[in-house]
Amino acid sequence: MEKVQGEMEIERWERSEEISDAEKKVIQEIWSRVYANCEDVGVSILIRFFVNFPSAKQYFSQFKHMEDPLEMERSLQLRKHARRVMGAINTVVENLNDSEKVSSVLALVGKAHALKHKVEPIYFKKLTGVMLEVIAEEYPNDFTPEAHGAWTKMKTLIYTHVTAAYKESQRDPQT
Numbered sequence: 772m773e774k775v776q777g778e779m780e781i782e783r784w785e786r787s788e789e790i791s792d793a794e795k796k797v798i799q800e801i802w803s804r805v806y807a808n809c810e811d812v813g814v815s816i817l818i819r820f821f822v823n824f825p826s827a828k829q830y831f832s833q834f835k836h837m838e839d840p841l842e843m844e845r846s847l848q849l850r851k852h853a854r855r856v857m858g859a860i861n862t863v864v865e866n867l868n869d870s871e872k873v874s875s876v877l878a879l880v881g882k883a884h885a886l887k888h889k890v891e892p893i894y895f896k897k898l899t900g901v902m903l904e905v906i907a908e909e910y911p912n913d914f915t916p917e918a919h920g921a922w923t924k925m926k927t928l929i930y931t932h933v934t935a936a937y938k939e940s941q942r943d944p945q946t
């Protein structure tokens with residue numbers, strides 16, 4: 772079958788940015804610590820994201836007008852999204868050895884945000900950047916240069932798969 776643009780991009784990514792077994796281990800070790808505080812870290816990441824990129828709040832009916840980070844912290848909609856983001860990333864991290872599972876989880880996320888939530892894909896780049904920043908600050912001793920390199924690949928993996936799903940949704944919006 773003819774390959775669509777998104778699939779070709781994922782293949783190109785797999786060739787150039789492959790995460791080694793050692794890097795997968797580093798990602799999984801750090802993530803197990805992060806995920807033990809799933810809700811707190813998730814909420815910190817989202818608050819920093821919305822403070823640094825206030826236009827990203829436009830998609831959330833219940834806190835799009837909030838400016839105060841303390842008020843954001845109490846928003847149930849923000850907490851719910853934090854749990855969902857962390858849950859999806861957890862599935863990706865747990866399945867780093869199963870590229871089909873990684874692709875299918877991130878394709879679902881990409882498709883829902885493209886078609887249902889109509890989020891500009893650039894926000895995924897910004898959010899994963901903030902995620903890296905917050906994890907590096909919260910776990911400074913674990914965040915060695917090697918860990919930084921591994922997480923940078925992880926960030927690219929998320930963005931590449933999500934944007935490939937956006938392109939596919941635009942090409943074939945009915946499916």
Ligand code: HEM
Binds near residue numbers: 828851856857894
């Ligand atoms: C790695 C990044 C992200 C992941 C894993 C993620 C995951 C999810 C999941 C699993 C859901 C619930 C199921 C669904 O409706 O699709 C969701 C809902 C949603 N997401 Fe995301 N998301 C991410 C980034 C973003 C970004 C960057 C935005 C906007 C700036 C966004 C906006 C929304 C909105 C508006 C909803 C619906 C919220 C609601 O109904 O209360 N997401 N997200």
